[in-house]
Amino acid sequence: MLQIRDLIWGLLFIGCAASIQVQIIPTQGEISVGESKFFLCEVVGDAKDIDWYAPSGEKILPNRPDIFVSRTDETTSSLTIYHANVDSAGIYKCVAKNGNKEAQATVQVKIFQKITFESAPSPQEFNEGDDADIVCDVVSSPPPAIFWKHKGAKIEPLKDVRFRIMSNGHLQIRGIKKTDEGMYNCEARVMARGEIDFRMMKVIVNVLPTIRARQADVNATADIGSSALLACDADGFPEPTVTWAHNNVVLETGDKYSLNEDGSELVIKDVKKVDEGDYTCIAKNKAGEKTEEVSLNVFVQPKITYWKNQTASEFDEEVTLTCEASGDPTPVISWSFGNRVFTEGEQSLDRNVVVRSHARVSSLTLKNVQFTYAGQYLCTASNSIGQDTKPIYLEVRYAPKILGEVTAYTWEGNPANITCEVEAHPGASLVWFRDGLQLPSANTTNMRIYNTPTISYLEITPDSQNDFGSYNCTATNVMGSESKEFLLIPADVPSSPQIQQVEPFSSTAVVEFEEPDSMGGVPIIKYIVEWRLLGEEWTGREFEAEDDMASITIMGLKPESTYEVKMSAINGKGKGESSLLTVFKTEPVPGEPTAPKLEVKAQKGGNSFKVNWIKQDDGGSPIMHYLIRYKAKHVSEWKPEIRIPQGSEYVLLNGLEWNTEYDVYVVAENQQGKSKPGTLSFKTAVQPTTIPDATGGGSGLGTGAIVGILIVVFFLLLVGVDVTCYFLNKCGLLMCIAVNFCGKAGPGAKTKDLEEGKAAFTKDESKEPIVEVRTEEENTPNQGGGGPTEPNETTPLTEPDGKTVKDDNAKGETETKNATAEVKTVPNEAPQTNGNESKA
Ligand SMILES: *[C@@H]1O[C@H](CO)[C@@H](O)[C@H](O)[C@H]1NC(C)=O
Ligand SMILES: *[C@@H]1O[C@H](CO)[C@@H](O)[C@H](O)[C@H]1NC(C)=O
Ligand SMILES: *[C@@H]1O[C@H](CO)[C@@H](O)[C@H](O)[C@H]1NC(C)=O
Numbered sequence: 001m002l003q004i005r006d007l008i009w010g011l012l013f014i015g016c017a018a019s020i021q022v023q024i025i026p027t028q029g030e031i032s033v034g035e036s037k038f039f040l041c042e043v044v045g046d047a048k049d050i051d052w053y054a055p056s057g058e059k060i061l062p063n064r065p066d067i068f069v070s071r072t073d074e075t076t077s078s079l080t081i082y083h084a085n086v087d088s089a090g091i092y093k094c095v096a097k098n099g100n101k102e103a104q105a106t107v108q109v110k111i112f113q114k115i116t117f118e119s120a121p122s123p124q125e126f127n128e129g130d131d132a133d134i135v136c137d138v139v140s141s142p143p144p145a146i147f148w149k150h151k152g153a154k155i156e157p158l159k160d161v162r163f164r165i166m167s168n169g170h171l172q173i174r175g176i177k178k179t180d181e182g183m184y185n186c187e188a189r190v191m192a193r194g195e196i197d198f199r200m201m202k203v204i205v206n207v208l209p210t211i212r213a214r215q216a217d218v219n220a221t222a223d224i225g226s227s228a229l230l231a232c233d234a235d236g237f238p239e240p241t242v243t244w245a246h247n248n249v250v251l252e253t254g255d256k257y258s259l260n261e262d263g264s265e266l267v268i269k270d271v272k273k274v275d276e277g278d279y280t281c282i283a284k285n286k287a288g289e290k291t292e293e294v295s296l297n298v299f300v301q302p303k304i305t306y307w308k309n310q311t312a313s314e315f316d317e318e319v320t321l322t323c324e325a326s327g328d329p330t331p332v333i334s335w336s337f338g339n340r341v342f343t344e345g346e347q348s349l350d351r352n353v354v355v356r357s358h359a360r361v362s363s364l365t366l367k368n369v370q371f372t373y374a375g376q377y378l379c380t381a382s383n384s385i386g387q388d389t390k391p392i393y394l395e396v397r398y399a400p401k402i403l404g405e406v407t408a409y410t411w412e413g414n415p416a417n418i419t420c421e422v423e424a425h426p427g428a429s430l431v432w433f434r435d436g437l438q439l440p441s442a443n444t445t446n447m448r449i450y451n452t453p454t455i456s457y458l459e460i461t462p463d464s465q466n467d468f469g470s471y472n473c474t475a476t477n478v479m480g481s482e483s484k485e486f487l488l489i490p491a492d493v494p495s496s497p498q499i500q501q502v503e504p505f506s507s508t509a510v511v512e513f514e515e516p517d518s519m520g521g522v523p524i525i526k527y528i529v530e531w532r533l534l535g536e537e538w539t540g541r542e543f544e545a546e547d548d549m550a551s552i553t554i555m556g557l558k559p560e561s562t563y564e565v566k567m568s569a570i571n572g573k574g575k576g577e578s579s580l581l582t583v584f585k586t587e588p589v590p591g592e593p594t595a596p597k598l599e600v601k602a603q604k605g606g607n608s609f610k611v612n613w614i615k616q617d618d619g620g621s622p623i624m625h626y627l628i629r630y631k632a633k634h635v636s637e638w639k640p641e642i643r644i645p646q647g648s649e650y651v652l653l654n655g656l657e658w659n660t661e662y663d664v665y666v667v668a669e670n671q672q673g674k675s676k677p678g679t680l681s682f683k684t685a686v687q688p689t690t691i692p693d694a695t696g697g698g699s700g701l702g703t704g705a706i707v708g709i710l711i712v713v714f715f716l717l718l719v720g721v722d723v724t725c726y727f728l729n730k731c732g733l734l735m736c737i738a739v740n741f742c743g744k745a746g747p748g749a750k751t752k753d754l755e756e757g758k759a760a761f762t763k764d765e766s767k768e769p770i771v772e773v774r775t776e777e778e779n780t781p782n783q784g785g786g787g788p789t790e791p792n793e794t795t796p797l798t799e800p801d802g803k804t805v806k807d808d809n810a811k812g813e814t815e816t817k818n819a820t821a822e823v824k825t826v827p828n829e830a831p832q833t834n835g836n837e838s839k840a
């Protein structure tokens with residue numbers, strides 16, 4: 001209605017108004033989205049109404065929030081566009097009216113969009129390996145061009161296929177890596193306006209945790225207050241947190257569990273069997289979570305939970321001991337009694353012991369119960385981590401058993417014990433009977449009873465024969481009673497010992513004997529040994545008897561005398577029969593040796609003889625040496641005596657006269673003196689006609705002469721040189737040689753002489769006999785006692801030879817064996833002279 005009225009009024013103005021002009025300032029407008037701008041509409045002329053029309057043609061009424069129209073004065077109206085948006089664009093019209101006069105003007109309003117980052121968050125996080133879509137939403141009109149930069153360089157997807165700039169301007173990184181992390185620059189440009197803007201954004205790459213158990217299986221022992229440590233190590237970005245769960249319950253530090261700072265270690269305190277099972281460690285961060293299982297095995301030490309002492313009676317069919325044990329792994333139960341061990345399935349040889357086990361229970365069954373089964377049995381439960389042992393006592397009740405010697409010996413007036421020893425359980429009471437009457441009875445004053453828990457002694461001092469005989473010991477307990485006869489027997493004297501043999505020495509003798517066959521019932525206390533020289537008084541001595549005595553030594557005997565000896569044994573009852581007489585002869589006291597026995601053997605050549613002697617009795621002390629003398633039968637003078645050390649057994653006599661009878665005497669000497677000589681005679685052979693060595697000498701004579709001539713020539717030359725030397729040095733070579741020769745002549749003389757002597761004898765057939773003494777080591781028992789040889793009036797040989805003899809004694813075997821002493825003697829000369837000559 002109103003519009004129609006206005007229209008009528010408008011038409012009236014147009015008809016009556018002269019002219020009106022309208023102008024809009026500014027004449028055109030560009031507004032960025034969101035900005036505000038106003039326009040003025042100026043009217044020239046009288047205008048009653050000034051109206052604005054929106055691009056849609058619709059008149060703009062006042063009170064619109066986004067577009068505001070106001071009449072500032074008579075000729076001006078303003079149009080204000082607040083917070084322009086793209087819808088505000090278009091042609092706006094200003095119309096002025098007065099009556100039927102009307103004028104209008106238009107203005108074109110353009111709206112444009114500036115670069116606007118609608119979404120470019122920072123930081124943006126991705127998980128490693130994902131296809132990351134880095135958001136950068138930019139708007140502008142016209143739409144912008146988007147560029148991405150990283151580490152100061154433009155990202156060029158053509159160069160790296162992992163990068164792509166999407167149609168919406170986002171940057172896509174395929175399979176993003178930890179190394180892609182950093183700042184990214186999203187830049188937008190609007191070429192038309194030269195407008196540019198950018199946003200920096202941080203890209204974070206998160207890494208999924210990894211987790212690893214340090215030990216997949218953990219062992220622990222229950223009920224000993226010990227802890228178990230379970231550990232998992234985790235990695236990832238950001239640093240993951242580690243938590244633990246058991247049976248789907250998250251574990252927290254407290255009485256039962258404790259966790260370390262980063263949660264990697266879980267300690268389970270005071271481990272119990274119920275704690276066994278799987279534990280899960282969980283590592284968690286933004287990228288996700290990973291889990292791992294750790295198994296806790298809880299072992300339980302064996303513990304014997306049931307055991308009980310048992311009582312049985314002898315001859316019961318069987319008795320069973322039972323033992324029950326707990327533990328994990330289930331323990332194995334074994335049984336032992338003393339050193340014997342019983343295990344399941346393994347039965348004793350007599351099949352009287354059977355072990356049966358079932359799960360945690362084991363039983364030991366003993367069949368045909370005997371009293372020896374009583375005692376402590378050990379039940380042992382063991383598994384891989386330990387063992388437990390408990391003692392079980394088996395009590396076996398049994399009737400008394402009487403032990404002990406049944407017979408006792410004594411004699412009238414001598415107290416003796418009859419011993420009744422009893423084994424019984426429970427303990428037995430012991431009673432003695434004699435002829436049905438309990439002892440001691442009123443009129444038995446000669447008996448006493450001593451009781452101990454297991455033994456009863458009945459001490460009887462027999463007054464008469466009546467007291468000997470049988471006694472009855474009766475033992476009684478709840479299981480029964482047993483009685484046994486004991487005999488008191490009159491003791492007898494021992495029978496005679498038997499002398500086996502007598503080993504005589506010069507003043508003592510060892511009598512070896514056998515104990516008497518019969519001891520008479522009581523032990524032998526002493527032996528009496530009696531001896532006498534034939535036909536003289538008996539001498540006797542008592543010897544205390546000892547266990548296993550088999551010999552007695554008697555002393556004070558005369559040497560080399562004949563004795564007879566007898567012996568008898570004595571026990572408490574008295575002295576027994578004497579043994580048979582045994583006769584023996586004592587040894588002589590040590591004296592001089594017995595004369596050696598001689599043998600002689602002709603050597604090659606016929607005038608050499610080897611005289612051997614065989615050692616005879618040494619008279620009780622060791623032989624020190626042998627003395628040898630010999631001479632031709634027809635002469636009265638003996639050749640000088642030769643002394644040979646003990647241990648030697650022959651002498652070689654060389655260079656004897658031909659066809660002559662000789663006598664040889666050999667005497668053995670010990671500390672006590674000289675033996676009688678062992679004597680022997682022999683005859684040398686008839687002299688052979690040719691001497692083998694002489695022919696050899698003859699053939700060598702020619703050569704010898706030539707050599708002699710050469711030596712003479714050499715000698716003359718030597719003298720010539722030497723004379724010269726002598727005059728110049730006052731000490732010629734010849735002189736030196738002479739001195740040297742003389743100097744050595746002394747020590748070398750002996751050997752030389754010996755050799756020369758032998759040679760001379762063989763060549764010259766001189767009548768000098770040669771004596772060769774060979775000493776050989778011999779292990780005789782007397783050797784040790786041989787000692788140093790004392791020289792005596794029997795003329796020792798030359799001093800050097802004497803030394804040789806001594807040395808031979810002292811030195812080792814080999815040396816002694818090789819030692820050969822050759823003695824050259826001159827016939828028909830006094831021994832003293834001979835010795836002096838050798839010394840010279
Ligand atoms: C745990 O005990 C079992 C069985 O006794 C054994 O085989 C295993 O080696 C043990 N493990 C450790 C880590 O000691
Ligand atoms: C079993 O007997 C022994 C010795 O007789 C005794 O010390 C122990 O206490 C007994 N044990 C039980 C469980 O009866
Ligand atoms: C008999 O035995 C008792 C107890 O052991 C002892 O005191 C006594 O001396 C013994 N008598 C004889 C003669 O051995």
Ligand SMILES: *[C@@H]1O[C@H](CO)[C@@H](O)[C@H](O)[C@H]1NC(C)=O
Nearest residue numbers: 434435437441442443444466
């Ligand atoms: C004990 O004395 C009585 C009479 O006084 C006698 O009849 C009995 O034989 C005697 N017993 C013995 C064991 O000597």
Ligand SMILES: *[C@@H]1O[C@H](CO)[C@@H](O)[C@H](O)[C@H]1NC(C)=O
Nearest residue numbers: 433436472473474483484485
């Ligand atoms: C011992 O004496 C008791 C009681 O008088 C008797 O019952 C038993 O038969 C006797 N034993 C022997 C072996 O004589």
